Amino acid sequence: MEDIDNIPIDNKVVKQRNRQYFELTGLLFLIFYFSYNSSIQISPSVHTLIDVVSTIFAAITGVIALIRFYTRKDNVILFVGAGFIGTALLEGHHAFLTSTFFETLDVFKPATLVAWSGSSARIFLSILLFVSWFVWKKQAHFGVKVKINEKKVYAGITVVTILTIIVFAFLPIPRNYNMFATFRYEEFIAGFFFLLALIGYFKKGGWKQKYWEHYLILSLITAVGGQLVLLFFSSQFSDMLYIVAHLFKLLGYLFILAGFLTSVYVNYKKLESQTDQLNVEIDKRVKIDEMLKLTNKELEERNKELRALDQLKSDFVSTVSHELRTPLAISTEGISLIIDGLVGDINEKQKDLLITSKENLHRLNRIIDDLLDISKIESGKIDLFKNVIDMNCLVTEVVESFQNVVAVKDIKLTTSLPSEGNLLFVDKDKIIQVLTNLLNNAFKFTPEEGTIEVSLTHDENDVVCTVKDSGMGIDKGNVSKLFKKFQQIGRQEGPGIKGTGLGLAICKSLIELHGGVIGVKSELNKGAEFYFKLSKFEKTKLEFDNYFDEVLQSAQVTNCSVVFILGRLNNYDQIKACYGEEEVMKLMNKILSIIHEVISRSDDKIMMCDMQSIHAVFPDTNKAGGYTIINKIKESISKCIFGGKENSIKVDFKLALSVYPFEAQDRNDMIKISMDNIAQGKNILVVDDHPQIFRILESRLKDLDCHLRAAYDGEHAFEMIQEKRPDMIILDVMMPKMNGYEVLGRLKEDLNTASIPVILLTAKDPATVKKESAGFGLIPVVPKTGGFIHLIKMIKEVI
Helix, strand or coil, X not given: CCCCCCCCCCHHHHHHHHHHHHHHHHXXXXXXXXXXXXXCECCHHHHHHHHHHHHHHHHHHHHHHHHHHHHHCCHHHHHHHHHHHHHHHHHHHHHHHCCHHHHHCCCCCCCCHHHHHHHHHHHHHHHHHHHHHHHHHHHHHHCCCCCCCHHHHHHHHHHHHHHHHHHHHHCCCCCCCCCCCCCCCCHHHHHHHHHHHHHHHHHHCHHHCCHHHHHHHHHHHHHHHHHHHHHHCCCCCCEHHXXXXXXXXXXXXXXXXXXXHHHHHHHHHHHHHHHHHHHHHHHHHHHHXXXXXXXXXXXXXXXXXXXXXXXHHHHHHHHHHHHHHHHHHHHHHHHHHHHCCCCCCCCHHHHHHHHHHHHHHHHHHHHHHHHHHHHHHHHCCCCCCCEEEEHHHHHHHHHHHHHHHXXXXXXXXXXXXXXXXXXXXXXXXXXXXXXXXXXXXXXXXXXXXXXXXXXXXXXXXXXXXXXXXXXXXCCHHHHCCCCCCCCCXXXXXXXXXXXXXXXXXXXXXXXXXXXXXXXXXXXXXXXEEEEEEEECHHHHHHHHHHHHHHHHHHHHHHCCCEEEEEEEECCHHHHHHHHCHHHHXXXXXXXXXXXXXXXXXXXXXXXXXXXXXXXXXXCCCCHHHHHHHHHHHHHHHHHHHHCCCCCCCCCCEEEEEEEECCCCCCHHHHHHHHHHHHHHCEEEEEECCCXXXXXXXXXXXXXXXXXEEEECCHHHHHHHHHHCCCCEEEEECCXXXXXXXXXXXXXXXXXXXXXXXXXXXXXXXXXXXXXXXXXXXXXXXXXXXXXXXXXXXXXXXXX
């Protein structure tokens, strides 16, 4: 969640804060300068008072920071808050040691105890502030929030502070303060880490927007200044510079405390403002709701009318589909039997009438097809099954099939095609439908012995297909109506050219579904020139990549996962050498068609990246869903391509996936991970304290495209998971150090590992293990005795 106390980056604010940092540095220098030659000696009670106040401020700062952590779950603030809590404990210990009460106690008092107890608080805080910046740096590098157990952090702070107190109280250590030297090397540690934290947070840039980070920079500047005074200039335990350094420290605590309090105040004011805005919005919505209630009855009546009309339309489409097409097919076939003389002889006049009837039945069938097509398009139920095609070949194929049609009117049908091919990623059948429709249109309006030319032109990004005829042309006033439904420009009354006026509307919708453009150029009595423009294969691929990036950006905002699936023809070169590039393209297009049938959502996109790779992106899908899709694709491919065929070359088509944001952070990363998975095979982690189990599985799976790794206990397993995330885990239940249930629990509570498929392999009773593991979901359980064949089958199904 973004911090609510963020302010937009403003150059004036940035300059103002930079100026404040320089002014603070100058002020600290002036305080040091006027105190440098001072002979004032501070009494121990003043020193103790400063340490008591420092303890209070550090404790308050730590508590407020941790409260903020639990409202933001920001790991950086966790370490800042924990650092100040630990510092408060050490400051309190130091204040006790400098008090007059401690002096009266008859206890062992090492000469180094008091001085080192003061230094320890500064060293501790400097290291924790540096660690807080380091945690942010790691999170920024990996792009995901690292899951940190705050209880372990608190336990660590407690242990460190207690050990620090024990070490300084009982162990002989060098003196921290030498009255005869002005260089205290022990203060270098705190100064070094304060300086690193200052540089880190300044480069981080959060101070430009966040109030608390701005004040943290101020605090670190004073801390570095105090350490410089202690390191080089303070020569006595109670001299003025020693107290100046302590006052710098106290000022630093005040700065960070002021930062968090400012953040709290800003949060409160913003929430108050948002609450006021929300109340105003609620009032508006109440008024709108009242207005809606007044018109609700009218809307309900209109909705009923619309539903009735929609139902009427659906009923009509259903009637056309089921009641008209079947008798049409029967009537057409019956007439064909009579024309062919299979049910008796007929004379020429009868035959001519029957042929005319058959042609009209075909026309009626085309009208029904047009109505069904336009209905599907309007309802959004039409699907595109895209393949890579050569537009030159498609035009040649359609034109050749149309030559017999134009021969009836002695029309000359020609083509003008570029010498090089033009690859497109489109639904071939739909483009054929568009081109055929345009040719039919040109044929109807072109007189006998006229001409029709189909040409292709192209530029760097697009291909333009043009159908030009020498027909009657179109009046300019009617051009804008051409692509609307039920428009029949130039239709004659009585016999002659007929149609439904849906053909061009269907063409326009199909081309626009492909992201293309369709248009016409024409003048009356000067013929017509219809054209449509589609993106080239490379441009379509770029559009797919842009869509992929948009999906990842959206997922980052909505906190959803995205699955990318890569399919690759590994033996492309071998198949191409044996059967030729055209056959390889047919094979890849067939695979594409199969994947299209598996994809059910409009947001899921698929693209043939090259002649051997297919890319598919699935928004709002987890890894388990991705594997389900892969398994469906594998099953369909095995049935449709390999089933019942004996090929001299086996088609080696591999599938792999990667998941955003758990495995990859951007598109290129997802592609690389999937490519690596295909190259290396699946990665299976076998977690079992008996090495022979690993050897058995390794032997049985040697023919599969997978890589096995072994872990012999739960702790070892998590080390290996951090090194490389496995695609599957075979997990024993009974193991030393950490049993299988503990491993399973830790896997499921971490979003980065929760989706990894797990199979429990156990020597215990499977029913008992199923019952005991039920809280983690439906986890497959396989017995070690007699269960290896079933286990291998399950592994093969998943990978």
